[in-house]
Amino acid sequence: MTNNELTYEDIAEIVEYLVKTKSYQNTFDCYDQEDISQEIRLICLKALEHFDVSKVKMKLVNFFGRCVDNALKNLKRDNYIRYGQPCNADCAFLHGDEYLDSDLAKVCKRWIKYRQNLQNRINIKHPINVDTVSDSISAPNFEEEIETNDLKKYLIAQIDDELRPHLLNILEGDRRDVPANYRHKIQRFIKKIMKE
Numbered sequence: 621m622t623n624n625e626l627t628y629e630d631i632a633e634i635v636e637y638l639v640k641t642k643s644y645q646n647t648f649d650c651y652d653q654e655d656i657s658q659e660i661r662l663i664c665l666k667a668l669e670h671f672d673v674s675k676v677k678m679k680l681v682n683f684f685g686r687c688v689d690n691a692l693k694n695l696k697r698d699n700y701i702r703y704g705q706p707c708n709a710d711c712a713f714l715h716g717d718e719y720l721d722s723d724l725a726k727v728c729k730r731w732i733k734y735r736q737n738l739q740n741r742i743n744i745k746h747p748i749n750v751d752t753v754s755d756s757i758s759a760p761n762f763e764e765e766i767e768t769n770d771l772k773k774y775l776i777a778q779i780d781d782e783l784r785p786h787l788l789n790i791l792e793g794d795r796r797d798v799p800a801n802y803r804h805k806i807q808r809f810i811k812k813i814m815k816e
Contacts, residue, residue, distance in 0.1 A: 626668065626671060626673070627668075628664075628665055628668060631664060631668065631680060631684065634664075634680055634681050634684055635660065635661055635664045635684070637681065638660050638664065638681075638684060638685055638688050639657045639660050639661065642656070642660060642685075642688055642689075642692070643656040643657040643660060644656075646692045646696070648696050648699075648700060649699065649700055651695075651699070656692070659691070659692065659695060660688050660692075663687055663688050663691040663692075664684050664687065664688065667683075667684055667687040671683070772791055774813075775787065775809075775810065775813065776788065776791075778813065779806070779809055780809075783802060783805055783806055783809065786798045786799075786802040786803075786806060787806050790803070790806065
């Protein structure tokens, strides 16, 4: 049996066995059992691409089990939020909130990076509720606004560099600041684009 002969269907029973035995015990943070089950299936699929029968001296279940264990450890390491402080016990920031707004807090690269990374991870794990966003999406002119913004971006990207600042002025409502000859060139450009 060569590497090309082994397919996902061949290892499907092994994969589901690993899902059954490993999905519950590896849940963490906002990764529930279903999420871990899907991760295990993906891990096995990726491991199958690198599987070579001539190099593997163990049973298939042991090989894929080890791949799953290692990948789940990496997943937990990369996605688990650690709220521990980035500094040692002598750091001024650890002794009270009065230092957080100080000049030192604005220049301490380690502290700034820690706070940014922590906030990014929290935002990813606790996204905005879709119900609150749906009100603005369901507004009657929402689709028109999207199309208008897309058209503006396209025009700005396609127009000649010489005309771009004048087009930006027109789009911002400063039409009077644009000389007539540039306005005519921009009008011809837009007519040409709209015909395409």
